Amino acid sequence: SQQGEEDPQALSIQEGENATMNCSYKTSINNLQWYRQNSGRGLVHLILIRSNEREKHSGRLRVTLDTSKKSSSLLITASRAADTASYFCATGPYNQGGKLIFGQGTELSVKP
Amino acid sequence: DAGVIQSPRHEVTEMGQEVTLRCKPISGHDYLFWYRQTMMRGLELLIYFNNNVPIDDSGMPEDRFSAKMPNASFSTLKIQPSEPRDSAVYFCASSFTGVASYEQYFGPGTRLTVT
Numbered sequence: 001s002q003q004g005e006e007d008p009q010a011l012s013i014q015e016g017e018n019a020t021m022n023c024s025y026k027t028s029i030n031n032l033q034w035y036r037q038n039s040g041r042g043l044v045h046l047i048l049i050r051s052n053e054r055e056k057h058s059g060r061l062r063v064t065l066d067t068s069k070k071s072s073s074l075l076i077t078a079s080r081a082a083d084t085a086s087y088f089c090a091t092g093p094y095n096q097g098g099k100l101i102f103g104q105g106t107e108l109s110v111k112p
Numbered sequence: 113d114a115g116v117i118q119s120p121r122h123e124v125t126e127m128g129q130e131v132t133l134r135c136k137p138i139s140g141h142d143y144l145f146w147y148r149q150t151m152m153r154g155l156e157l158l159i160y161f162n163n164n165v166p167i168d169d170s171g172m173p174e175d176r177f178s179a180k181m182p183n184a185s186f187s188t189l190k191i192q193p194s195e196p197r198d199s200a201v202y203f204c205a206s207s208f209t210g211v212a213s214y215e216q217y218f219g220p221g222t223r224l225t226v227t
Contacts (some may be wrong), residue, residue, distance in 0.1 A: 031214055042116075042203055042218030043155075088155065092214050097162060098207045100141035102155040108207060 005090055006103040014111050019076040021106040023089030024069075032065055033100065034074050038085045046087075047074075051094075068074040081112045116219035118203040119203050124225045130192040133222045135204030136185055145216060146179055153165050155203075161187065194226045 007022045023032070031050045035043040049056045049065045049072070056063045062075040076083055086107050090100040113127070113133040117136040125131055137144050143159040159169040164181045176195070181187040191198055201223050 006115045033215060040221050043205075043216075044218070045215040048215055090216075097167070098145075098209045098214050098216070099157070099160060099168065100145075100214070101157065102147075 006087075006106045008106060009104070010107045010109070012108050012109040012111065013079060015079060015081055017110075019083070019108055019110070021074045021087050021089075021108070023072045023074070023103055024072065025072075025089075025091045027091075028090045028094040028095075029067075030094050032072050033065075033090045033092070034061075035088045035090060035102075036062060036085045037088065037105070038055055043088065064066075076108075078110075079110045081110050084108060084110045113138070116204055116206055116217050118219035118222050120222060121220060122223045122225075124227065125194055126227055127195055128193045129226075130190065131194045131198075131224060131226075133202050133204075133224070135187045135189070135191040135219060137187070137204070137206030138208075138217055141206035141208045141217070143207045143216075144181060144187050144208060145205040145207075146187070147205065148200045149203060149221075150200045158189070176213075191224075194224075196226045199224055199226050 005024050033048045034046045036046050037043045047058045047061050047063050049063050060077045065072045086105045088102050088105045090102045092100055119134045142163050146158040147155050151156045158171045159179045161181045179189045201221045203218050203221045205218045207216045
C-alpha cells in the first residue's frame with residue numbers, strides 16, 4: 001500500500017511563481033525524501049530530511065517535516081520552465097534499512 | 113561513475129514469452145531495488161536486496177516474477193510467462209546506507225511492452 005499521498009496531483013503555475021507540494025504518510029519514518037522525474041526518465045533525488053529535522057533548504061528548494069501531523073511539504077521558489085516534471089515524496093520506514101515507499105506524485109507544469 | 117545501468121532500454125515481446133531485465137548498480141552500493149511504474153498504480157516497489165540477499169519480495173505480483181542478485185554488480189528481474197498487464201516501465205535503483213544516507217540512485221528504466 002502507498003505510504004505517501006501527495007497533494008495536489010497536478011499543479012500549473014507561471015514562471016517566477018512559487019510551487020508548493022504536500023505529502024502525507026501513515027507510519028513512523030526514519031527519513032523523508034523528495035525526488036523529481038522528467039518525462040521518460042528515471043527519478044532523481046532532490047533532498048532528504050530526517051525524522052528529527054523540521055526544515056531543510058537546498059538552493060531553491062525548501063522542505064518541511066511535521067512528524068506529529070505525518071506530513072511534509074516541498075516548496076520550489078522562483079520556478080522555471082525547466083522545473084516542469086513530476087515530484088514524488090518517498091518515506092523511509094523506521095527500521096527497514098534503505099527501503100523507500102513512494103507517493104503517487106505531483107505533476108508540476110511551469111509555463112514560461 | 114556511470115550510474116545505475118539497465119538493459120535493455122526497451123523490450124517488446126509477445127504474451128507467454130520470457131523476459132529478463134538486467135541491472136548494474138553503482139559500485140559500492142549495498143542496496144538494490146526493483147520498481148515498476150504504471151499510470152494506474154504509480155511507482156511500486158517489487159523487491160529489494162541488501163548485500164545481495166533478498167530482504168523483502170512482498171511487492172512481487174505473482175510467481176511469474178523472480179529476481180536474483182548473484183553478485184554485488186549484477187541483478188536480474190525475470191518474468192515468465194509474460195502477460196500484457198506486465199507492460200510498464202521497470203526501474204532499478206541502488207543506494208549506500210553506510211553513512212546513514214538513504215538516497216536512491218535510479219537507472220533510466222526498461223520500458224516493457226507485452227503484446
